[in-house]
Amino acid sequence: MLSKLEKIPDINEEAVVVYAYLQMLEKWLRxxxxxxxxxxxxxxxxxxxKTKNTYDSDKKYTHMSTPESSPLSYLSFGELQKLIKNNWEIFSPYLPPQNIWDAKLEEIDNIRNRIAHFRSLHEQDLNRVLQFLRDIDQGFWRFCTSYNDSFTVLPADNDSVTNKFADLDPFFPKQIDEKRWVTVGHAPPDLLYIVSIRVIRRLWCDTSDKIEGTPGYLYDLNIVIRGQRQYDYKRFLSASKKLHSKFVHICLDHQSNSIRITIPANYGSEEVINIIEQLIEITEHTIIxxxxxxxxDDTSVKKLADEWPEYVLSPKNPLTFLDSEMPCSFFNA
Known part of the structure; x- marks a missing residue:
């Protein structure tokens, strides 16, 4: 790609850099x-x-279609800001105080418009964008790492979903005294897969003893294929397509031997259990x-993920691996 840029005469390199940072910001905001x-x-x-007309207008060009399906991908930046403002309570754990956020976004908006309409940048515009990204950097790090901060409901019978599938995890924690649980167990050699259910709590959500049906909680399903076997990801994604709208994400693994799917707990236990049972059945028919x-360095899984809508994540996406034990600069600004 760099060689392509080098072929463009009179390119404004600073404008390209600003655009790239703004693209990264919008991607992660969405x-x-x-x-x-x-x-x-x-x-x-x-x-x-709200976005049907924009979506339909884009998709009618079948010769140049892209995989995006989320309505947020067809929302203007201004509409995205309104969505955040109208639901501020669920974004406040990750963003600066609202008055500061609003003021800074006004500046970013102006810089974004300069880029979009081919106007000159102010000499400090790049620095403004970089400083803004530094200001929100750790908030996005918290957003991402909290997505990988899951826990097991103990004892299992405190949650219907966990209890339903606990027997499919030979390493499900065992209670050794009143307050202590340990992860022990043995997987039979002929066991095809292990199903584990954990729970993610979003940072804006109060801690609750009840997970099923509670907004702000996600069930974190992991199915791991054992032995000299793996998923046929392409077949799995196609076979499970009718369920995809129910998920938050489908996370693919570099070795293709596991699948991770996050599901909103507020569907209620009956619906979540039904979804997971269907996924287990699909798994049994897509093991190879x-x-x-x-x-x-193999990129085959990433290429497959890129062919699917935004909710299918490759192993390189930070939402699949970044946790609180991995301090870093999220935007590297």
Missing amino acids: EMVYVELKAKKGNSWFNFH PSRGIVDI
Whole structure:
């Protein structure tokens, strides 16, 4: 891509850099809005009619279509800001105080318009964008790491979903005294897969003894294929497509031997259990012999994820791996 840029005469390199940072900002803002709204509202997380015309207009160009399907991908930046403002309570754990956020976004808006309409940048515009990204950097780090901060409901019978599938995890924690649980167990050699259910609490959500049906909680389903076997991800994604709107994300693994799916708890236990049972059945029909150890530079899983809408995440997406034990600069600004 760099060689392509080098071929463009009189390119404004600073404008390209500013645009790239703004693109990264918008991408992650939309991701945050998607996760938090779906965790709060489940199926009713967004009024799809708001972006239907824009979506239909884009998709009619079938010769140049892209995989995006989220209505947030077809929302203007101004509309995205309104969505955040109208639901501030679920974004406040990750963003600066609202008055500061609003003031800074006005500046970002102006810089964004300069880029979009081919006007000159102010000499400090790049620095303003970089400083803004630094100001929100750790908030987005918290957003991402909290998505990987899950826990097991103990004892299992405190939660219907956990209890339903606990027997499919041979390493489910065992109670050794009144207050202590340990992870012990043995997986039979002929066991095809392990199903584990954990729970994610979003930071704006109060701690609750009840998970099922509670806004702000997500069930974190992991199915791990054992032995010399793996998923046929392409078949799994196709076979489970009718369920995809129910998920927050489908997270793919570099070795193709596991699948992680996050599901809003506010659907209620009956619906979540039904979804997971269908996923287990699909798993049983999409297991294939292992292709062996995959080189870390292999991009086949990422390429597959990129062919699907935004909710399918490749192993390189921070939402699949970044946790609180990994301090870093999120935007590297």
